[in-house]
Amino acid sequence: MRVSLDVDVRPLTRVEGHGNIKIRVHDGVVQEARWDVVETPRFFEVMLKGKHHSTAGILSARICGICSIGHCLASVRATEAAFKVEVPPLARQLRKLAKHGETLQSHLLHVLFLAAPDFLGLESAIPLVELKPELFALAARLKGVGNTLCEVVAGRTTHPVSIAVGGMARRPDKRSLRSLRGELEGGLNDLRAVVELVRGFEIPAFARETEFVSLKGEDNYPWIGGTLLSSDGVEMPESDYLKMTNEYVTEEGTSKWCRLSRASFAVGALARFNNNWRLLHPEALRVAAELGLRAPCHNPFMNNAAQVVEVVHVTHESIALLDEVLDAPAEAPLQAEFEPRAGEGVGAVEVPRGILYHHYAYGGDGRIERANCVIPTTQNNANIQLDLQRLAVEQARSGTTDAALERLASMLVRSYDPCISCSVH
Amino acid sequence: MRYLGIEPVRPKVAVFDFTGCEGCELQLVNKEDTLGPFLQSIEIVRFREASSAQGEDYEVAIVDGAISRADEVERLKRIRERAKVLVALGSCACFGGVARLKNAYDLAEANREVYGDKPKETQAARPVKDFVAVDLAIPGCPVSKEEVERVVRHVALGVPFQSTVYPVCVDCKQRFVGCLMERGHLCLGAITRGGCEAPCPAGGLGCWGCRGPAPEANLKEFLALARERGFADREIDERLGFFGGFEELRCA
Numbered sequence: 177m178r179v180s181l182d183v184d185v186r187p188l189t190r191v192e193g194h195g196n197i198k199i200r201v202h203d204g205v206v207q208e209a210r211w212d213v214v215e216t217p218r219f220f221e222v223m224l225k226g227k228h229h230s231t232a233g234i235l236s237a238r239i240c241g242i243c244s245i246g247h248c249l250a251s252v253r254a255t256e257a258a259f260k261v262e263v264p265p266l267a268r269q270l271r272k273l274a275k276h277g278e279t280l281q282s283h284l285l286h287v288l289f290l291a292a293p294d295f296l297g298l299e300s301a302i303p304l305v306e307l308k309p310e311l312f313a314l315a316a317r318l319k320g321v322g323n324t325l326c327e328v329v330a331g332r333t334t335h336p337v338s339i340a341v342g343g344m345a346r347r348p349d350k351r352s353l354r355s356l357r358g359e360l361e362g363g364l365n366d367l368r369a370v371v372e373l374v375r376g377f378e379i380p381a382f383a384r385e386t387e388f389v390s391l392k393g394e395d396n397y398p399w400i401g402g403t404l405l406s407s408d409g410v411e412m413p414e415s416d417y418l419k420m421t422n423e424y425v426t427e428e429g430t431s432k433w434c435r436l437s438r439a440s441f442a443v444g445a446l447a448r449f450n451n452n453w454r455l456l457h458p459e460a461l462r463v464a465a466e467l468g469l470r471a472p473c474h475n476p477f478m479n480n481a482a483q484v485v486e487v488v489h490v491t492h493e494s495i496a497l498l499d500e501v502l503d504a505p506a507e508a509p510l511q512a513e514f515e516p517r518a519g520e521g522v523g524a525v526e527v528p529r530g531i532l533y534h535h536y537a538y539g540g541d542g543r544i545e546r547a548n549c550v551i552p553t554t555q556n557n558a559n560i561q562l563d564l565q566r567l568a569v570e571q572a573r574s575g576t577t578d579a580a581l582e583r584l585a586s587m588l589v590r591s592y593d594p595c596i597s598c599s600v601h
Numbered sequence: 602m603r604y605l606g607i608e609p610v611r612p613k614v615a616v617f618d619f620t621g622c623e624g625c626e627l628q629l630v631n632k633e634d635t636l637g638p639f640l641q642s643i644e645i646v647r648f649r650e651a652s653s654a655q656g657e658d659y660e661v662a663i664v665d666g667a668i669s670r671a672d673e674v675e676r677l678k679r680i681r682e683r684a685k686v687l688v689a690l691g692s693c694a695c696f697g698g699v700a701r702l703k704n705a706y707d708l709a710e711a712n713r714e715v716y717g718d719k720p721k722e723t724q725a726a727r728p729v730k731d732f733v734a735v736d737l738a739i740p741g742c743p744v745s746k747e748e749v750e751r752v753v754r755h756v757a758l759g760v761p762f763q764s765t766v767y768p769v770c771v772d773c774k775q776r777f778v779g780c781l782m783e784r785g786h787l788c789l790g791a792i793t794r795g796g797c798e799a800p801c802p803a804g805g806l807g808c809w810g811c812r813g814p815a816p817e818a819n820l821k822e823f824l825a826l827a828r829e830r831g832f833a834d835r836e837i838d839e840r841l842g843f844f845g846g847f848e849e850l851r852c853a
Contacts, residue, residue: 189653238699289651302651306641316634316637340805
């Protein structure tokens with residue numbers, strides 16, 4: 177039977193920000209399949225101009241309510257590259273811990289609160305408070321550990337306060353760190369139940385081969401800075417990020433689009449996994465196998481599984497990092513001395529949704545002359561669009577209903593965990 | 602859900618987002634130790650970031666973000682018509698927040714710089730109260746979930762909510778956080794509305810004034826003090842203007 181379909185989702189729910197999906201199929205033929213970002217633009221790159229280096233991280237954190245720690249880290253890294261500052265080891269460890277806290281809270285928010293309702297047949301996770309109180313308590317407890325990690329190390333989970341150019345403004349007290357270590361170990365138990373839950377998710381069978389871009393891990397699974405890597409074999413230094421992203425403006429959307437070797441590429445947990453899976457903690461690799469995740473995986477719905485795998489990895493790595501921080505000598509420096517100087521710097525950070533870049537040009541007065549930020553969801557836009565087109569063609573061929581296609585298309589975009597207002601900074 | 606055999610009254614709440622980072626609405630699903638009871642104390646009929654429910658039947662509309670496009674003005678007005686109570690959540694909704702920092706630049710030029718020859722519709726970012734009546738303002742960047750919970754408790758008890766009258770300095774004293782000004786940092790804690798538990802000073806950062814002025818804040822004396830301690834006018838000015846909360850006080 178040749179179907180005619182009309183799906184109009186405006187705006188998509190259970191994602192950060194405002195994006196629309198439009199699919200029209202006539203007599204079995206796809207007329208249009210579109211992903212449109214309609215978020216109001218904010219012009220952060222303009223606002224950053226003239227700002228003092230000590231303000232840049234505080235302002236740019238406000239680009240995103242979920243990955244504000246990642247924005248702050250990319251911002252100070254760009255400034256430190258411009259000023260040629262070497263961050264002390266203890267501060268680097270604390271920054272990575274803050275980063276891990278953000279990955280935990282963001283991935284768990286997405287998998288358990290935003291994506292899970294699709295697989296459980298619910299409108300949201302809110303009814304779980306009464307329907308499955310144990311599952312809700314477990315999900316809240318786990319997400320809470322991520323937020324506590326952010327609070328203890330960065331001072332706050334949304335819009336951090338302790339990350340400063342040159343290092344960290346404050347060393348967390350040992351008692352809080354020890355208590356966190358216990359909570360993270362308890363979290364490992366809870367994660368067993370999450371793996372079981374996600375194993376039961378009916379992941380749609382869909383795949384479209386694409387290019388995956390991430391940081392390149394050398395000795396560790398990569399989070400902050402280093403070489404840029406694509407699965408099509410492109411490798412570049414962090415400072416060449418413009419050639420890795422190739423942003424362009426479209427007529428309709430308020431978010432830009434990107435491309436590299438093909439018409440689109442993908443960033444995020446799945447891209448990191450595909451490019452760096454060998455560097456994962458053995459327990460995370462076991463979980464990947466349990467969830468049926470094997471590199472290279474070209475099914476975007478499996479990004480949910482990749483997030484769970486990263487949660488396991490990050491929990492183990494955080495426990496090890498906490499031990500290092502607890503053992504660091506009392507006199508270990510937290511802050512590097514530096515003098516502002518004219519120059520440019522790029523900071524690349526793997527935030528939950530993929531690789532994020534901040535790039536600043538400073539004048540000699542320590543104030544920003546030019547700023548550029550390239551956001552993970554911006555890099556995913558073209559890939560989401562092409563996935564939607566493929567999905568529409570396949571569904572039109574197999575025959576489906578408006579409601580079923582709406583659900584599947586929404587789940588597809590949601591699996592990217594888009595951070596839309598972030599992409600329209 | 603009944604407690605001690607009594608069915609509580611749960612206000613029907615909808616959450617809406619405009620120009621901003623959505624960090625304030627995210628706080629509504631943070632503070633996990635009390636998240637379950639919090640979600641049971643209200644009935645969320647619409648909350649795009651967290652739910653696919655599309656309820657139009659709400660008593661309380663929580664509005665997150667500043668207003669910076671014509672369609673946002675229209676949407677906000679429709680929400681105001683439907684809601685009995687409209688709450689401005691966060692510094693962007695209350696004061697314009699960091700979103701209004703762009704207002705200092707030429708917007709056509711800003712558009713060219715970011716979007717080249719394909720400019721996008723935009724207008725000066727303004728607080729919610731510039732367009733519709735606001736019944737309750739909960740400032741903060743982000744808001745304190747603890748304070749949101751306090752508001753909900755007041756609603757449940759039918760007792761009017763009174764925001765804190767003391768400045769952030771009191772929060773620091775309560776947490777035994779040493780004075781940031783004494784340590785050479787610029788800090789707006791002395792003139793900023795308290796009740797946030799001072800996360801910034803406790804984390805090593807002077808207060809940036811995201812909650813706006815405390816009642817009876819003595820701006821004049823604060824400026825004299827900050828200058829006396831060697832802070833440049835430009836730095837003080839930028840700090841006061843960062844979240845927009847001090848605009849009325851500065852203009853007065």
